[in-house]
Amino acid sequence: xxxxxxxxxxxxxxxxxxxxxxxxxxxxxxxxxxxxxxxxxxxxxxxxxxxxxxxxxxxxxxxxxxxxxxxxxxxxxxxxxxxxxxxxxxxxxxxxxxxxxxxxxxxxxxxxxxxxxxxxxxxxxxxxxxxxxxxxxxxxxxxxxxxxxxxxxxxxxxxxxxxxxxxxx
Amino acid sequence: xxxxxxxxxxxxxxxxxxxxxxxxxxxxxxxxxxxxxxxxxxxxxxxxxxxxxxxxxxxxxxxxxxxxxxxxxxxxxxxxxxxxxxxxxxxxxx
Numbered sequence: 096x097x098x099x100x101x102x103x104x105x106x107x108x109x110x111x112x113x114x115x116x117x118x119x120x121x122x123x124x125x126x127x128x129x130x131x132x133x134x135x136x137x138x139x140x141x142x143x144x145x146x147x148x149x150x151x152x153x154x155x156x157x158x159x160x161x162x163x164x165x166x167x168x169x170x171x172x173x174x175x176x177x178x179x180x181x182x183x184x185x186x187x188x189x190x191x192x193x194x195x196x197x198x199x200x201x202x203x204x205x206x207x208x209x210x211x212x213x214x215x216x217x218x219x220x221x222x223x224x225x226x227x228x229x230x231x232x233x234x235x236x237x238x239x240x241x242x243x244x245x246x247x248x249x250x251x252x253x254x255x256x257x258x259x260x261x262x263x264x
Numbered sequence: 265x266x267x268x269x270x271x272x273x274x275x276x277x278x279x280x281x282x283x284x285x286x287x288x289x290x291x292x293x294x295x296x297x298x299x300x301x302x303x304x305x306x307x308x309x310x311x312x313x314x315x316x317x318x319x320x321x322x323x324x325x326x327x328x329x330x331x332x333x334x335x336x337x338x339x340x341x342x343x344x345x346x347x348x349x350x351x352x353x354x355x356x357x358x
Contacts, residue, residue, distance in 0.1 A: 096320055096333060097279065098288040105296045106288035127344065134340050139332065140310040140318035199294060209303040216301060223293035246268050 096135070099230045107227030110154045110195055113162025113188040114235045118242060120251040121163040128155035153198035162191035166252050174256045180243055181236040183252075188235035192228035196220045280333030284320065287329075 098106035111131065115124030132150050136142040142150050165187035166173065173183040200220050204213045243250045291299055298304040312318060317335065322328030 096287065096336065097284055098290070098292055100288040100290060101293075104290050106290040106292050108292055123348075126347070130343050130347070131340055134336060134343065137312065138315075138317050138336065138339060139320050140312040140315060141320070143307075143310055144312075196293065203303075207303065208306045209301070211301040211303055216297060216303075219297040219300060220293065223296055227293050245271075249268075 096139070096141070101223065101226040101230065105223060105226075107223070107230050109231055109234055110158050110192055112154060112158025112160075112195065113166065113184065113191040113231070114238055116159045116163035117166050117184055117187065117235070117239050117252045118250060121159055124163070124251075125155045125159040128159055149199070149202055153195045153202075157198045158191045158195040161194040162187045165190045170252060173252055177240055177244065180250075180253070181240045184236040184239040185232035188232040189228035192224050192231045193221065196224035276337050277334055280337045281330040284329050284333040 096108070098108045101107050111128050112124065115127045118124070119127065129151050132142060132147065132155060136144055136147050136150070166183055169183040169186065172179045174180075197220075200213065200217045203211075203216050207216075239250065243253065247253055290296075295304070298307070310318070316323060317332045318324070320329050320332040320336075322331055
């Protein structure tokens with residue numbers, strides 16, 4: 096819903112895969128992103144109905160899986176503290192954005208209409224989404240570190256490493 | 265524990281209800297790509313483009329973007345609660 100400007104005449108919005116995966120894990124995360132996409136398409140006419148399958152595939156499945164795999168690969172860094180966690184969140188969100196964009200490029204190559212040269216599509220998609228990925232990375236890093244500083248036990252990626260909860264009566 | 269969720273809700277509502285007015289209306293990365301390459305010429309109008317909350321407005325009126333955002337948060341929360349409640353692990357007893 097909330098687009099941030101990346102260039103004059105172009106904007107980007109959160110995809111949310113890495114964010115969801117880091118906070119609640121890959122399976123629940125993919126469901127969360129899917130629910131958002133369905134509500135956006137049905138209630139707000141944002142994202143086509145016939146494109147819903149592609150959107151779920153790219154943003155909810157590919158995006159969340161990618162964000163999760165990158166975050167898990169860098170888990171040791173994330174456990175080092177707030178700065179490490181922010182860096183891991185940023186990187187996994189950036190990669191998630193580029194790989195989700197790649198999902199569209201592959202789908203266009205397989206069955207897209209218009210016959211546009213695939214290199215041209217890829218160049219535009221990757222160029223724009225590299226910029227969008229920076230915004231995605233910043234939003235993800237801020238959100239994840241905010242949750243981690245108040246309730247580290249709620250960050251899926253840090254499970255098992257977070258300090259045990261203090262029991263209060 | 266409750267404080268966290270109340271805070272979480274307040275931040276979500278503020279983002280959807282207030283920050284949404286400052287959102288960029290330029291095409292996003294995918295829109296820009298399909299517009300610049302001409303792929304967009306093959307797109308059809310969204311079947312719900314005339315619906316009440318289409319494009320995060322209210323009956324086409326942009327002044328209600330915040331309202332659309334707040335309702336969106338509530339709808340997503342309601343669906344999520346419902347779905348995850350159905351999918352929850354049931355304890356073996358009772």
